[in-house]
Amino acid sequence: MKLANKVALVTGGTSGIGLAAARLFIDEGAKVIVFGSNEKRLADAQRELGDAATVLRADVRDPAQIDRAVAEAIEVHGAIDIVFANAGAGTAAPFADVTPAQFDEQFALNVSGLFFTIQKSAPYLRDGGSIVVTTSFLNSVGTPGLSVLSATKAAVRSLVRSIGAELAPRGIRVNAVSPGPIDTPFASKLGLGEDELRKTGEALAAAVPLKRVGRPDEIARAVLFLASDDASYMTGAELVVDGGLSQI
Numbered sequence: 068m069k070l071a072n073k074v075a076l077v078t079g080g081t082s083g084i085g086l087a088a089a090r091l092f093i094d095e096g097a098k099v100i101v102f103g104s105n106e107k108r109l110a111d112a113q114r115e116l117g118d119a120a121t122v123l124r125a126d127v128r129d130p131a132q133i134d135r136a137v138a139e140a141i142e143v144h145g146a147i148d149i150v151f152a153n154a155g156a157g158t159a160a161p162f163a164d165v166t167p168a169q170f171d172e173q174f175a176l177n178v179s180g181l182f183f184t185i186q187k188s189a190p191y192l193r194d195g196g197s198i199v200v201t202t203s204f205l206n207s208v209g210t211p212g213l214s215v216l217s218a219t220k221a222a223v224r225s226l227v228r229s230i231g232a233e234l235a236p237r238g239i240r241v242n243a244v245s246p247g248p249i250d251t252p253f254a255s256k257l258g259l260g261e262d263e264l265r266k267t268g269e270a271l272a273a274a275v276p277l278k279r280v281g282r283p284d285e286i287a288r289a290v291l292f293l294a295s296d297d298a299s300y301m302t303g304a305e306l307v308v309d310g311g312l313s314q315i
């Protein structure tokens with residue numbers, strides 16, 4: 068039990084990587100607070116995760132909603148030990164076609180949402196706590212059609228260093244997990260047609276040195292490592308879990 072008596076906040080904990088992490092955290096003894104924005108997925112996650120989870124609606128694009136949900140979580144749990152700031156999405160479009168609305172939307176969710184999740188929960192984080200954020204292998208490679216998504220993930224990589232520097236005096240560690248292509252609903256929300264989605268998926272899997280896409284539980288185990296005392300001397304760092312895609 069690596070997280071016995073710990074309280075963990077997981078944004079985007081209703082699906083994919085966040086849901087797998089919430090499940091693993093509970094298996095390791097934690098109480099989990101899950102944020103998501105979709106009512107049906109929130110209800111499904113509550114059913115799946117059971118009593119160890121407090122599932123709350125919060126659209127992280129809106130700092131006021133984060134504020135309200137953090138306050139609710141603190142009423143239930145008193146304090147937080149771990150924040151996994153993971154909610155995110157992207158829209159695929161060639162650089163020339165990106166609209167201002169698409170640009171703002173991706174930065175609002177992936178950067179502002181993550182930033183204010185950490186800012187608003189930090190006062191309630193116990194000293195010695197751990198923050199993990201989800202960036203992406205995209206933060207270090209150039210990919211046609213994913214310029215804005217990739218830039219949001221590079222911003223997130225940078226925030227880990229700056230926020231890590233500010234929270235280090237409290238013994239709070241801040242690290243990033245950097246997934247490669249993972250089998251979740253994420254790709255289906257990029258706005259690609261069915262055919263293009265399938266072809267992109269096949270091309271990506273073929274480009275991965277390990278020759279397959281990853282599973283959400285493979286990212287969740289890396290997140291558990293960063294969140295737990297196993298990573299007690301790591302902060303400001305990025306753990307790349309991408310089958311070698313951005314490294315080899």
Ligand SMILES: NC(=O)c1ccc[n+]([C@@H]2O[C@H](COP(=O)([O-])OP(=O)(O)OC[C@H]3O[C@@H](n4cnc5c(N)ncnc54)[C@H](OP(=O)(O)O)[C@@H]3O)[C@@H](O)[C@H]2O)c1
Nearest residue numbers: 079081082083084103104105126127155203248249251253
């Ligand atoms: N899958 C991949 O290949 C891959 C690769 C690299 C990085 N990542 C990153 O991994 C993270 C998790 O993605 P995933 O693959 O697990 O995708 P996913 O299954 O689509 O999960 C995304 C999660 O984000 C939540 N979310 C979306 N918009 C939100 C909002 N406005 N407010 C609050 N929550 C919101 C969703 O909940 P609701 O629907 O309830 O809002 C959902 O729980 C993302 O940051 C993504 O960029 C994914």
